[in-house]
Amino acid sequence: xxxxxxxxxxxxxxxxxxxxxxxxxxxxxxxxxxxxxxxxxxxxxxxxxxxxxxxxxxxxxxxxxxxxxxxxxxxxxxxxxxxxxxxxxxxxxxxxxxxxxxxxxxxxxxxxxxxxx
Amino acid sequence: xxxxxxxxxxxxxxxxxxxxxxxxxxxxxxxxxxxxxxxxxxxxxxxxxxxxxxxxxxxxxxxxxxxxxxxxxxxxxxxxxxxxxxxxxxxxxxxxxxxxxxxxxxxxxxxxxxxx
Numbered sequence: 387x388x389x390x391x392x393x394x395x396x397x398x399x400x401x402x403x404x405x406x407x408x409x410x411x412x413x414x415x416x417x418x419x420x421x422x423x424x425x426x427x428x429x430x431x432x433x434x435x436x437x438x439x440x441x442x443x444x445x446x447x448x449x450x451x452x453x454x455x456x457x458x459x460x461x462x463x464x465x466x467x468x469x470x471x472x473x474x475x476x477x478x479x480x481x482x483x484x485x486x487x488x489x490x491x492x493x494x495x496x497x498x499x500x501x502x503x
Numbered sequence: 504x505x506x507x508x509x510x511x512x513x514x515x516x517x518x519x520x521x522x523x524x525x526x527x528x529x530x531x532x533x534x535x536x537x538x539x540x541x542x543x544x545x546x547x548x549x550x551x552x553x554x555x556x557x558x559x560x561x562x563x564x565x566x567x568x569x570x571x572x573x574x575x576x577x578x579x580x581x582x583x584x585x586x587x588x589x590x591x592x593x594x595x596x597x598x599x600x601x602x603x604x605x606x607x608x609x610x611x612x613x614x615x616x617x618x619x
Contacts, residue, residue, distance in 0.1 A: 423610070429594060431547075431610035433505075477546065488535070488560070489606055491598075493546045 388413045390480050392494035399468055400502050407463040407497045409478030415439075415486060420454065420461045421479040425496070431477070437461065468501045475499070506530055507599050509611035516587055517619055524582045524614045526597030533599035536580040537608060538572060541594045553580045587618045 389412040399405045411420065422434040435445060437454050445452045449466045465472055478494040506529040516522055526536055534555045539547040551561045551572050559572035569591075571583040580599075584591055594615050598608040 419606070421607070428612070429596075429615070430612040431596065431598075433607060433609060436607050484535075484600075484606060488552050489600065490549060490552065491537070491547075491608060495546045 388415075388418075388480055388482070388492045390478050390492055390494035392476075392478055392497050394497045395495070396498045396500070398500045398502065401470060402467050403501075404464060404466050405468050405499065405501075407465075407476050407478075407499065409461045409463065409494060411459050411461065411478070411480045413480060413482070415482050417483050417486075419481045419483075419489075421481070421491065422452065422461075422463050423477045423479065424474045425477060426474040434463075465499075468499075470501050470503055473499060473501045505601055505607075505609045507597065507609050507611040509597055509614050511614060512612060513615045513617075515617045515619065518588050519586055522584045522587055522616060524584075524595055524597075524616075526580045526582070526599065526611050528578045528599040528601075528609075531599070531601050532577040533580075534577060534602055535600045536574060537598045537600070538570070538580075538582050539596045539598070541596060541613075543594075547596060550582075584616065587616070589618045592616055592618045 391410045418439045420437045424432040451464045453462045475496045475498045477496045479491045481491045508527045510525045536553040538550045541547050550565045551559045553559045553572045553574040555574045561567045574580040596613040598610045
């Protein structure tokens with residue numbers, strides 16, 4: 387069975403601090419995809435990144451960076467120099483390929499990040 | 504690109520009425536759309552997978568006669584909550600999967616349903 391665990395329910399930081407959101411996943415598939423989505427107070431989910439299981443390269447996009455480690459089944463997300471606008475709920479998600487279960491997304495419970503000025 | 508819209512964004516209705524929610528992919532074709540439900544402070548729960556031109560696939564525990572899904576075109580899926588009751592009050596979010604090498608799901612802005 388597939389499962390995503392985001393152990394941090396809530397995180398509160400002060401602006402300009404770096405923060406890492408943890409994500410641990412479980413799957414028996416050899417091919418799978420990992421995602422991070424941001425849900426601001428407005429409710430809309432914003433796609434941040436997609437990673438496939440064969441690409442363990444870390445990725446950096448501006449202040450965002452992602453660390454994918456298959457050995458520990460983790461896909462952690464770091465925000466550098468956090469800003470108030472980063473305040474949101476962040477979801478990590480896992481999916482199998484389309485030919486396997488239709489590519490359904492399995493979401494973690496989410497981490498609510500609060501960045502205070 | 505990859506914009507998904509939902510309508511309405513908010514609806515308040517009386518118990519017993521039916522409510523239709525539309526999900527549209529605005530700039531891409533989506534043969535597959537997904538419907539989720541989210542309660543306050545909780546994660547998204549997949550309700551059903553909607554495939555264009557075929558019947559939706561419902562997750563275990565989701566009443567298909569209660570939540571009617573129609574995916575009539577490559578850009579439109581609708582969810583109808585029939586005979587809504589207060590316990591159906593929730594945030595409903597759709598997503599559309601872009602048929603490209605990324606196969607990423609893009610989400611609509613959500614519909615907040617309140618049943619009185």
